[in-house]
Amino acid sequence: MRTVLAIAGAWLVWAFVLAAMYALHGMACAPGGEADEGRRITMFWSLMVGIWAAAVLAALLMLWILWRGPSQWPGGVSRKVVAGSWVAALAAMLLTGVPVLFPQACG
């Protein structure tokens, strides 16, 4: 089950980031929310960028641990599958988060 969790973990982090960014975006754009204040840099926007950056760093850290820590992890196919999943999830996190750099959040 550890192997299953390690593979799924990469994508669970991605799912968490997407859900969190969407939720923050919803709150930011709600009637009476920050969007009505007209500022570009807002608390919710900063949180979205922060979560995005933290997730990317977490994925990089995980890959570094996989690269460096030979003894604690399963070898062979399991290890390749886990590492491949984290690389792919990292790419997905990078791509999915790009819209946070759009000039307008609520347009």
Next chain:
Amino acid sequence: MTEPLLDPRLQRDLDRIWSPEPGWRGVLTNVNHTDIGKRFMIAAVVYFSVAGLLAMLIRAQLASPRSAFVGPEIYGQIFTMHGTLMMFMFAIPMFEGLALYLLPKMLGSRDMAFPRIGAYGWWCYVFGGAMLLGSMLVGKAPDGGWFMYTPLSSRTYTPGINADIWLLGATFVEISAICAAVEIAVTVLKLRAPGMSLVRMPLFAWYMLATSLMMVFGFPPLILGSVLLEVERAFGWPFFDPTRGGDSLLWQHLFWLFGHPEVYIIFLPAAGVVSTILPVMARTRIVGYGWIVASIFALAILSFGLWVHHMFTVGIPHMALAFFSVASTLVAVPTAVQLFAWIATLWQGRPELKLPMLYLLGMFSVFVMGGLTGVMLAIVPFNWQAHDTAFVTAHLHYVLIGGFVFPILAGIVHWLPHVTGRARIPRLGEAAFWLIFLGFHATFLLMHLVGLMGMRRRIDTYDAAAGWTAINLLSSVGAFVMAFGFALFLADCVLQRVVNRRSGQSPWGGTTLEWATAVPPRSYNFASLPAVSSRDPLMDEPRMAVRLARGGGYLAATRYGWRETLGVDTTTGRILQIVVLPGSSALPILLAGATGSFFLFMLAGLYGLTPLSLVLVVAISWRWAWTTGSTSEHGELPAGLGSSVPPHFETQDTPGWWASIFTLSANGTFLASLIFGFAFLWVVAPGWPPPACLGPIGTETAIAILASTAGSASLAVARRMVQRGSLGNAIRLGAAAAAGMGVALVAVAAIAFGGTLPIVTDHAYAAVAAALLAYVAMHLALAALMLAYGTARIGTGYVSPRRSHELAIIGQWTHYATATTLLILVILFLAQSCR
């Protein structure tokens, strides 16, 4: 039956223990996975046929402009039931049936982990399906489309019981799906052949593991949505009514949180069939096993991040559209990885163009085209243009028929000799394939065009001036050609079963363990259980079937009349326990009947009788649980080939423990969806703030949290007492824990009925708060009941220091009840300031 020579004494003993009872009683009490799996598949084919006939009616209606073949009301029922039956009554049950039939054999086990749960799921499916089909016969079938959007499906616009039938019938069937999901996940993790580590599992098992986990997390949002909508329709709680603080978009979110993963829940098992059959047809091993496993999980989880692409036109800001547009295009990547692995397998091998291969090639072309139009629809500007047109209908049929129906047809052809023990009839199947393939493209390829020309989906007629007549007529002709193809396919299967010659032991040269059983299989699958050391055990040992039949594997003897199979470590496949499975029983059908009575009372508006159903459900469940376990110690028992392990009820890492974890995960997803709904309405819905907020609830909250925490703590100490052998103290502590939960329940009831809760029909705020309180109350009551059960089990000798696994499961539910009490009451406490 094609079978290697069996040890006659062993065969007699195993037959006596595993065979279902004869006659009608056997039909009603049978829990054997082979029979239940076959029943699921046969029923699914029946529903497919009904849904197919409805599709023909749709095409007959649309074949000409201004058609008066059926009126708009009946047309609404027809297309709604077509979608509903195909999605809920055919696609999911079909692969559930395939999984129930195949998985134990493929994994080297004698049955699924919970045979009675499988039978319960089957009866729920039958009763729920009967509700849906019965509604068609009396002209009251659901008519709001298979995704039942509000406000169309609310009481105002659908005043009859049509929508109630959908909501209650579909929820009833979803219980069956959750049961199957938990059973499949636990079976894959725990009931494998010794030596079958995760990375030696057949790919089909990986696919089914991912699918079952997706169902655990994917179905609860829809169940929640259905419950809320039914409560709104029945009692007027305004979850989706924008005039009272609700929001129709909440339904869309809840539906598509289920609905998009659903597409992959349907596709992944079919892809598992492809990954199993393709190497056999190509006479080689699968290429890229690890890549495929990684893509399965990528696909499974990515699919949960795409639901908003079904809502691109509801007025979502551009940034959010971009998040989901990117995610929707990303999902093509893991799908493509699998496709390239399959192509590489064909390239590496020496493919034979047998009938299953024809269907696989059909799948390649159809599914890839559906995937490409899916990428088109993931792009927001195109989506805005094509939304709700026949283009989308064409796309989804390319995905579902390409991604599910073609692979399943390949699977049926591949495994039917295993089921029937007979060889297929030459050429009939090939003719059926070409009719289906050509008819399909004639129907749906053209539908893309008419969609791009502006034809909306679900319209019952159109004017000749629109210029769609010729295309629609050709589509209709294509649909009837396809229907002839399906009829011929069915005839081929029936003829094979009835008239043809015996099949060989392994007619296609398959290398997975299901081909090491007798063909057709016996009720216990294997006379003795295999051990495996690679992913293709029959490639390593072609005569394994003979060795196992002669008792050369594990568990080659019977004892105490037990139905035994082996439980292993979830990762390594090391033997941990002998799992003792329950035998035939009337309890599953009785429990399904009691569950069904609840839904029928709701449907008939006899709400006052529903508590009777709940009492029945509790009583039967209690009896069910009581029939398991043992009052005596057995210690380590010989399992064959020099190994000895204890029975599962004397261990902790049991299938039941895992099932409880997965059920709680589904339960937690249900709660998370409800909390999401509360937050969504609070932030987004019009008509907020509410006219009245919760009154002061500090005292009740404190009592409930303290009492439930004390209950949890008492149980933890009680378990420690059991470990020390101090059973008397454990009984007293168990009773105290149950009492703690009872006190917490009273405190929660005081919030609900003590005048602090605003009127629930006035505003969604009060309605959701009441729903949250109902959730807590239900779980506290459940925990109290389970604790009472556990205490009774200690008192009657079913629990001892060695046999304490039941308390571990009760502990999970008790702690969950405490945690949710804390979470929900804190949320409500904070929500007191609602204005």
